[in-house]
Amino acid sequence: MPEGDTVWRTCQRLDTVFRGQVLALAELRWGRLIDSDLTGMGTIEVVPRGKHILHRLDSGLTVHSHLKMEGSWRIQDATDRVPQQDRIRAVLGTDRWTALGSRLGRLDLVRTDDEATLVGHLGPDILGEDWDRDRAVANLRAGRLGSTHDLIAASLLDQRNLAGIGTMWASEGLWVERINPWRPVSELGDAQLSALLDRIKRLMTQACAKLPGESYVHARSGHPCRRCGQTIRVALAGPADRERTLFSCPRCQDGLAPTDDGKPQAPLSSGQSRSRSGYRRRT
Numbered sequence: 001m002p003e004g005d006t007v008w009r010t011c012q013r014l015d016t017v018f019r020g021q022v023l024a025l026a027e028l029r030w031g032r033l034i035d036s037d038l039t040g041m042g043t044i045e046v047v048p049r050g051k052h053i054l055h056r057l058d059s060g061l062t063v064h065s066h067l068k069m070e071g072s073w074r075i076q077d078a079t080d081r082v083p084q085q086d087r088i089r090a091v092l093g094t095d096r097w098t099a100l101g102s103r104l105g106r107l108d109l110v111r112t113d114d115e116a117t118l119v120g121h122l123g124p125d126i127l128g129e130d131w132d133r134d135r136a137v138a139n140l141r142a143g144r145l146g147s148t149h150d151l152i153a154a155s156l157l158d159q160r161n162l163a164g165i166g167t168m169w170a171s172e173g174l175w176v177e178r179i180n181p182w183r184p185v186s187e188l189g190d191a192q193l194s195a196l197l198d199r200i201k202r203l204m205t206q207a208c209a210k211l212p213g214e215s216y217v218h219a220r221s222g223h224p225c226r227r228c229g230q231t232i233r234v235a236l237a238g239p240a241d242r243e244r245t246l247f248s249c250p251r252c253q254d255g256l257a258p259t260d261d262g263k264p265q266a267p268l269s270s271g272q273s274r275s276r277s278g279y280r281r282r283t
C-alpha cells in the first residue's frame with residue numbers, strides 16, 4: 001500500500017506539472033463524476049494530506065483521490081495516447097502533460113471549503129508542515145480503537161491518531177526502536193512514543209527524497225534479522241475487519257505476536273508475488 005512518503009512524492013510530481021496551468025483534458029471515470037467538466041479550470045496546487053491527494057482548482061473545487069492498495073498517478077507526454085483501460089479511473093492533462101490515475105481506491109469532487117468532509121477525521125500528518133508530535137502522542141494514548149485493540153502497531157496505522165503511516169513504516173520504525181508491535185500503548189512511556197514517532201518521521205522524510213532501498217524488517221519474514229540474525233516473522237495487527245501485516249524480530253522486539261504459533265514461515269519472496277507493501281496478493 002502506498003504510504004505517506006509515496007503520496008508525498010506523487011503530489012510533488014503532480015504539483016510540478018499542474019500548478020498554475022489550465023486543464024486541457026479532464027475525465028473522471030468514476031460514477032456520477034463522469035459528467036463533470038473541469039476543462040478550462042486552473043490548478044492552484046496539488047497537496048498531500050496523510051495518504052490523501054488534494055488537487056485544488058481555481059474554480060473552488062478539489063479533486064480528491066486516494067491510492068488505497070495499488071493506486072498510482074502516472075505522468076506521460078500530452079501527445080501520448082491515453083489508454084482506454086478499466087484501471088484508468090481519472091485523466092487530467094495540460095497542453096504539455098497528461099496524468100493518469102490508475103487503480104485509484106477513491107475519487108471525489110468536492111468544494112475546496114468542504115475538504116474536511118474527506119480529510120477532517122485525520123490526525124496530525126507526519127509529513128505535514130503542521131505536524132504536531134505531542135498531539136499525535138496524546139491521540140495514541142487516547143485509545144480510539146477500544147481497549148482490546150490499543151496495541152502500538154494498530155494504533156500507528158489508525159489515521160485518526162496520526163496520518164501517513166502504513167504497514168511498512170510501522171514495521172520499520174518499531175524494529176529500529178526495538179518495540180514489540182503488539183505491546184499495548186499504555187505500557188509505553190511518552191518518551192518512548194515520542195522517540196518512535198521522531199524515528200518514523202525521519203525514515204519517511206528520507207524516503208521522500210528518493211525511493212526507499214532495502215528495508216530493515218518490512219517484507220523480510222523468513223530472512224535473518226539485520227541486527228541479531230534471528231528469523232524475521234510476519235503477523236497480523238489491527239481490528240479484525242482491517243487486519244494488516246506487520247513484520248518484526250522476535251528477539252530484538254521482545255517476543256512473538258499473540259496470534260503467532262511460532263511455526264516456520266516461508267520467506268515472502270518464495271512462491272507468491274507481492275507488492276512493495278509486502279502484502280501477498282490474493283490471486
Ligand SMILES: [Zn+2]
Pocket residue numbers: 225226227228229230249250251252253
Ligand atoms: Zn533481531
